[in-house]
Amino acid sequence: TYSDSVLDSGDISFQHPNGPPFQMGTDDITEKVYTEELKVYEKAMYLRTGQLPTGKALEEPDTSDEWGRLNELRLKHSMETPMNILEDFADDARSNLVPFECRRFDRKPPYTCYIQLTITCNKKTKLIQRYAYNMKLYEAMKRLNTLFFGGRRPGIQAESVQLPRFGAVLRLPVGFRVKTKQLENGYDLNDWSDGVNLMLDTSCFPLNVLKLPICNRGRDDFELPIVRDAKKLIVHNSQSQFDILPIFRTLSNKEVVLADTYRDVPIQSYFGLIENWLDSDKPIGTCYSFGIKQEDTAKELLKVIKSRLENAKRTKRCISVGTGNNTKLEVFYVPIKNPRSREQKDFMYDCKWVLKIRIVRL
Template sequence: MKNIPLQYESLKAVLLYMDPNVRFIIAHRAPTIRSTERTVPLRVRYLELDEYSTAVNNTLYGVGVYRDYDADEKIPSEVEMYNKYGVQYDFDRHGFPVASGFSVLKPGDILIGNLDRHDFEYDTVHVERAFRRALKRYEKSLYLLSNPSASEASDDEEEEEEEEYNDSTDMSKEELEDLIDSTRDALLPFECRRFNLKPPYTCYIQLTIESGEKRQIQRFPYKMKVYEAMKRLNNFLFGGRRSAIQVGELYIHDRSFILRLPIGFQVRTKQLRYLSNLDNRNDSIVSMLDSSYFPLDVVSIYVNHQFQIPIVTSAKKLIIHNLGIVYDVSLSPLIRKCSNPHVVLADTFLFITAEGLFEAVQLWIDGSQSIETSVSLGIEKEETVKELFKLIKARVENTKRTKRCFSMRTQDNSRLEVFYVPIKSNKEQIMYGYDSKWILKIRAVQF
């Protein structure tokens, strides 16, 4: 049968509804249609941007530096582990790690950290001495483990050093051997610099593409820095597009400092999730979002950061994370900062008490909290809510009670409902925390 190629308009229609990762493959393998692919709006269900990786739907693209050791060299198990994806830093000619992209900002890049951050200096005499002391400890611990009858050193100097060995005496032989290999590998750059030698490995830029259990690896000559490789990757995925990328959920990783993006990169989304330091990132984040999609449906932030930012305060649903980690958070002041229609206190609130919950409920009763705002949070023990209900009954007049719900009037004559329901879905479990068994909800309803 004779194959008939797709006409231009038909090709555009097919590309529009094609999985974006398939489109990337086609554009890579068929350069002749690459320009057409760039003209068709890109629709992505889930987009995650990190400093050295990008996830599109269920496919992760990551770059790193892979070290290919010479055939007669033993590869430390730690290096084998890191070689799976490659490390996210560069190496100088002696093999010292170098974070070369810390202070480099190219056109299109989004700065969400600080350019004045400093990399740890690995090539100092103090670092070398620390590694040699560690190697001595590990080798002695391995010797004593392999020779139980060996006598302990008795001279004063050995007795003074004995405390240094305690951190490795409980390790197994395999653990000690791995530490010895890793420490010797860390000392290699010092030897190479001292004798002007080449490291016993060849570096490559590695591109890793993962989708489910399927994993593809491509390696390229080490002729660019790892941050430049990330820039090139995102340029291929998103560069040169004539319209903003349509994204269902945008996730910007909280460990990122610089996102290596193409010039003109813009996203249309209604859901922005999992941000920390949002107060510092606000201008950078907003600059790549299509403002015609504001206000956003969902914004996620961390509890220990600023709330009074337009992109946060205008969101229809605000999800606040880290409640199970930050110990000194008071519930009432936290809720008072929120004016969003729906606020979700995500993760497990480990230290919340019935008294703390009642103080939060009181915000609606006395009119301090807008009736437009509802709050939900995870509860580990049902007894906590039952104790809350006892406090409501004792301190609030004209209440109505059912099995899992209290309702009462507020000062503005709306009806406040405080009720709880069991967690039923896996999605809810992830949202409210794995220790949570119930969802407590506080909401006001107009009569």
């Protein structure tokens, strides 16, 4: 939960140790966020279908200052999102606005408010734990988590753990620790590093997989041991003006995936990374993957490599260059054939190809 209340025993804070307590913002700001989301989603649906929900007029999203920049980015993403998912996003935004409308017009909510945990196994519901929403949210979360995790031996096994974002506080029972080899973090590495050490068992490191959303991250963040030592690093770049590839040249991870990115990576940035690999003696098995939208991007890159590097050998979708030490660098691309595959989920919905750069034995 997000709260500046006093920490209880067992609670783990992911707030910056020297920063002010994080607050989600006023109700006015929260309502504004949901309203702008809905305007963007409905505009995208109108632009794509020429239709709006019955009886509704098109409302233009806010174009001023930061709202304008955020909405422009959100609209671009919405135009590329499958319609069924976009409709779900719009429905969620409408649902999020209902409490504000009820309070404004002094109406009773069309539902009874509960905080609910549902446990499912093989698509069958095993347990529903529900609390009436008559207490503070962080108190309810403490009760739920104590019910779920309290009294268990330390070192709870988990396939994957997703850490909170925006300086949250986890309301956990005393002695809670988890064992996992896959971690997904929030937005600021330095903010949650102390919390990670309290929460994760030492046997978790090095991680097998670390998923890392970035927002103009400094290079120092990528030099933290938890990032540098992860066997596989999956990077999500949501900044349209941020070219991540220069930082990729400094990474020592054996496998790196650039997942969703709102910025088309320039051909020269790919080629610069390849030149760096040829000079840095990367170990066998090193592999970087990039989702690409147009096959022409990959074709043009292979053409540039063939024209600029000596002894490059090309086939239809692959080019290789000897690197010495009985190894070679391969650059190739393959189609994403199944839109429901795990591989597709690592990339944006509109990525049709995966470009790979790897070092293999001759």
